[in-house]
Amino acid sequence: MENGYYLIDSGDIETLEALILQRLAPADVPFACGVDKNVPMYDVPALNLSNPDLLAEWARVLRSGAGVICLKRAYTDTGPIDRATEVFCQIIEEERARGTGKGDHFAASGANDRIWNALQKHCLRDPAGYAAYFANAAIAAASAAWLGPHYQMTAQVNQVRPGGKAQRAHRDYHLGFQTAETAASYPVHVHDLTAALTLQGAIAHCDMPVDSGPTKLLPFSQRYAPGYIAFHQTGHSAFFEEHYIQLPLEKGDAVFFNPALFHAAGENRSRDIDRMANLLQISSPFGRAMEAIDRDTMCRTLYPELKGLSEAEAHAVIAATAEGYAFPTNLDTDPPIDGNAPDTQADILRRAYAEGWDKAALHSALDALSARRTA
Numbered sequence: 035m036e037n038g039y040y041l042i043d044s045g046d047i048e049t050l051e052a053l054i055l056q057r058l059a060p061a062d063v064p065f066a067c068g069v070d071k072n073v074p075m076y077d078v079p080a081l082n083l084s085n086p087d088l089l090a091e092w093a094r095v096l097r098s099g100a101g102v103i104c105l106k107r108a109y110t111d112t113g114p115i116d117r118a119t120e121v122f123c124q125i126i127e128e129e130r131a132r133g134t135g136k137g138d139h140f141a142a143s144g145a146n147d148r149i150w151n152a153l154q155k156h157c158l159r160d161p162a163g164y165a166a167y168f169a170n171a172a173i174a175a176a177s178a179a180w181l182g183p184h185y186q187m188t189a190q191v192n193q194v195r196p197g198g199k200a201q202r203a204h205r206d207y208h209l210g211f212q213t214a215e216t217a218a219s220y221p222v223h224v225h226d227l228t229a230a231l232t233l234q235g236a237i238a239h240c241d242m243p244v245d246s247g248p249t250k251l252l253p254f255s256q257r258y259a260p261g262y263i264a265f266h267q268t269g270h271s272a273f274f275e276e277h278y279i280q281l282p283l284e285k286g287d288a289v290f291f292n293p294a295l296f297h298a299a300g301e302n303r304s305r306d307i308d309r310m311a312n313l314l315q316i317s318s319p320f321g322r323a324m325e326a327i328d329r330d331t332m333c334r335t336l337y338p339e340l341k342g343l344s345e346a347e348a349h350a351v352i353a354a355t356a357e358g359y360a361f362p363t364n365l366d367t368d369p370p371i372d373g374n375a376p377d378t379q380a381d382i383l384r385r386a387y388a389e390g391w392d393k394a395a396l397h398s399a400l401d402a403l404s405a406r407r408t409a
Contacts, residue, residue: 045264
């Protein structure tokens with residue numbers, strides 16, 4: 035480090051090795067049902083997901099512990115998973131026929147099937163199925179544990195067919211998507227901050243034995259300070275390949291990890307498993323999400339499906355769908371009236387749900403909000 039910046043050749047294997055040789059003690063994660071390869075495992079049906087001590091434990095693990103949590107049976111009813119899988123397969127076939135859906139992160143284009151902006155596509159194609167999918171308290175709790183309220187959900191489906199090759203080891207958005215040279219141009223404190231702006235998640239849409247290539251993970255590596263530069267280096271990639279772990283998953287399980295954790299999708303060595311995961315990239319309201327989402331259209335499409343949900347379920351779906359943060363806005367036309375921030379899409383959608391508005395009333399309120407924000 036020099037003058038508050040990491041050098042382009044920053045990093046040393048010895049420091050990384052000292053971090054990953056730690057062992058997570060079960061006593062450090064009292065809500066977990068076990069620890070597997072340093073990853074705490076949580077049996078979701080046995081948890082009180084509104085317990086602040088549980089969320090604090092998850093945040094502590096993600097920040098300074100192993101950097102990853104595994105939520106077993108995040109979906110006890112896998113019906114919404116199966117319904118979403120059908121929708122995703124339809125989209126994959128249609129995009130393949132049109133020649134779209136190409137490109138990938140840290141893997142060769144064409145090595146798998148990728149649905150960009152899966153969140154919006156899922157909502158608009160099957161709003162009832164989307165509502166059932168995101169009416170999930172475990173997904174909402176994990177997101178809030180790391181990012182607090184008003185997080186911004188995005189999703190990209192990844193299907194890796196038999197023979198699909200592994201990704202190279204990397205860190206994720208924001209600095210993880212920059213070149214080493216660009217990352218080195220940011221001061222050290224930005225490297226420290228960037229991991230707090232995003233949470234990575236993966237929902238298993240099928241059983242994933244190790245030979246199908248579930249995500250390769252390097253527990254504790256999120257604590258390696260110069261990692262946003264070092265992961266580009268050949269020696270660090272080789273070290274990752276020697277020390278990574280993989281967890282078999284069952285359909286309906288979910289994994290969440292710090293974006294600074296060294297990780298990579300694994301090689302699908304199976305003969306007949308099309309490994310599908312819905313990759314959640316959940317952003318802090320104080321950062322920029324990777325994908326541009328038409329949340330206004332999603333709110334309008336989703337709203338009729340909220341009426342059959344409990345309050346907790348509806349609030350979970352709204353959090354995944356609507357813009358929950360008031361800024362940026364045009365403060366001349368959208369000033370704060372009762373407090374420091376004006377209404378958001380999420381505020382309006384929650385109020386509409388609670389008061390039983392008809393569709394016309396919701397659309398009028400959203401039209402007015404859009405006019406205020408863009409005038």
